[in-house]
Amino acid sequence: MVWQVFDGHNDLLLRLLQAPERREAIWLTGEGKGHLDLPRMKQGGFAAGFFAIYIPSPSAHDAPDTMALMDAPPYALPLPELIDHASAQPVALAMAAHLLWMERSSQGGFRVVRDMAALRECLATGTIAGIMHMEGAEAIDEGLDALHAFHALGLRSLGPVWSRPTIFGHGVPFQFPGQPDTGPGLTDAGKRLVRECNRLGIMIDLSHLNEAGFNDVAALSDAPLVATHSNAWAITPSTRNLTDRQLAMIRDSRGMVGLNFATVFLREDGRQNPAMGWDPVLRHLDHLIDKLGEDHVGLGSDFDGATVPEGIGDATGLPRLTAAMEAHGYGAALMKKLTCDNWVGVLGRTWG
Template sequence: MNVPVFDGHNDLLLKLWRAKPEDRDRIWLEGDGQGHLDLPRMIKGGFAGGFFAIYIPSPSDGLDHDALMDTPPYDFALPEMIGVDAAQPVAMAMAGILMRMERVAAGRFKIVRSVAEIRECMAQGVIAAIMHIEGAEAIGSDLDALYAFHAMGLRSVGPVWSRPTLFGHGVPFRYPGTPDTGDGLTETGKAFVKACNELKIMVDLSHLNEKGFDDVAAISDAPLVATHSNAHALCASTRNLTDRQLAVIRETGGMVGLNYATVFLREDGRRSEDMTWEPMLRHLDHLIEKVGEDGVGLGSDFDGAQVPAPLGDVTGLPAFQQAMAEHQYGEDLIRKLSHGNWLRVLERTWGA
């Protein structure tokens, strides 16, 4: 089975930003055998498009997070807030990388600003890219940069990654734990959500703590969306959503994108890739039960996380869909999960 996949989150821009500038086009257009995404593997795996994250990495704290996350329990202190003066040049550089990816792909990759453009790309076999910001440090308290990024193509933004911002507070990487980890949105954060609604920029709830989640729910006039989060009932990570949060998302006609990161899938919270399809399918079952068949999609976290060994990289998507079919998901449901539900919620959010 190979149904086109529209994906809720990837960190390819971070991977390319970290590469030598002279190597970026080659890594994108030809691949280097590393990570999860490049143009040839996207085409092979049926990757129709998705949200490409602009993310400002934290300075190293000297800890081997990967090793610590494979031996729960763990609890990492949140990094310090990153100021707009430090964040904005990095965000601009990543936006530029995304634009260059479009230019050098010679008609095979397009930054999209409407669902009509996504549908057109899918019909023509062109990969559709949504510019997304994960953690809005590059936007100052005056919000002026939000309008500039919107003009560049920004159509989705998360107010926080895990560290705090001017807008609110994220969840620490903690297992076991709950998303109830601190204060809600700041007054600037509430103004930020209203501005996003005005501009029809989707507000991403992944990484936001529970009080911040509730503040967005009280303020926003758009469907609530968590682009790459899983079920807390099955994996007690702070990054996963409780059944109460899932019910709130359902009430708004919103959706959740299944995160492939092993630490958010495994019941034991470990990072190990040594697992079957079963945890992914269990989370899908639970999300569908709590949010509904129209409220669940895929949000891989490719190039930003360890994924299960059977998946491997983006070329494993057809095998994942086959596992869904063997799990008794019908073709209509697989199409909804693979891309249909993303297009539905974006039409409601963007208005086109």
Template structure:
């Protein structure tokens, strides 16, 4: 197996939603969702970004969302902004779950803040985790909480999920659609970018509008990164990246992690998992052409999306590796895509 370092997952949301079952979810596996410690070991999951995500309070939004994405075209309304007073307790809970995962794993999982730690984990067969925020709702406009979360281990943040924040605007879930769907960063968002640069926190551009993307490109001195996004030229979803954006990411020395979410992979925009490898490989080929082999990785969106039936969950991720191998990708390229490019990018961003 080639170890896979992954750009995005939502396991912490599962733990947050069922804290009384977290030992079963994490340590023994309950045969639900996409991730748990036994299946990570079985699938060669070397580590990844573990997202702190504040769920929308609209209980009926998820049902409408899922149903609409089965029948393109669609354009879903976004929930309202959540302020930091409401978001901080949830974010703190999820950060606590991540640290509990480390303590409960008996040495099998470690939260890392340097590339040296990531590489040491890879060598020793320990699964590594990076604390990430998908949407900066828990960071107030004064940015004070950013420094607190940094001290807790935060090393990656997206200014927005699709829902707006005080920092900027995200794209709605829409197909077909351009990512140019609204405004970009606010002045507070620009201040957040500069603060992250000083702290060497990676900035994630998945979910942000195209205007927001170019605002970050203008105001950031770090490589541009989209942890879980695909090619708009292949699947014209608002969540995917245009060739112009891909060129800017390559020029900056940045990265894109291939998102396994079916609605961002399938050329028909549907959410169904009933698909073969064709569309996945078309995305990979296009991203390689536009980014170059040093700037492409994997960003599954495990536990946050519908995944192709060929992968199903983390235990099946080597099926994707084999599909790439059968498609003609050599072992040197596969090692870059599966983990080496993420380590290079984080070294360039974190400086350690």
């Protein structure tokens, strides 16, 4: 069967940002490129997801070939420098506008949701639900005025960092093998950001945040701890993956982890090569379920932002993934939780 899939993370908005003149082909009809478009999402059972606003780093002529390096571990990639909010805001606004355009252009097939009633209505009617997410808070000023502006536009999920530092905290560098304990925690502005997100009901995403920042959020936040697209460090010791201690803290907060499809965070050898079977995927899922419990695990693809296993390929491969999960022994009740219901549950506990 084709399960309704709630996805914890994608970067489709970045594709639209980079080619706005082709956005109708990219979104409405599909070009056969990337991982997501409206027809393929419908075909694969993609029912809902977080759509990331992400500020690309300026290109450098002498930047290393990160793709090649990540396919030949060990590696430790340098992080780009901080981007100030004045530079980031126009880009973030353009990406938010693309998400709102996706809703207007879809003729009822896609809706940006801002509350639980709208989310549940979409799931009941087959309308794809989109949640505005910010991956890295570069577009937010220290006084948090822009946070309120983006909240009014529909922002309901935010990660303080995308690996690169912000005025709010520090992310993990892309390193394999490596530990997530890579630097200092949240700044004072970061602590204010967490408190204000709690007050507004904006979910805080811990993916990309280093261990000290993770600990700070855990100490400050009154909401469930969530990592939208992260895997198990015990299986793949990447800085981007979560240790068993972190998983226990997420479990105890009644939080959530979305399994990242990126091959570099799935494969035990840390390589990017998509030629892999289902075993690494299932090993991570088994470990996450064991450490978090079956009510706190879901999917967080990183579609259009990562190399994914060849067995998945794109959104049309979601039924192949769920078939492998069923063949592995996951029963119908657990499948319903993993594919959709756990995300709905944690948003209900976060948004109220």
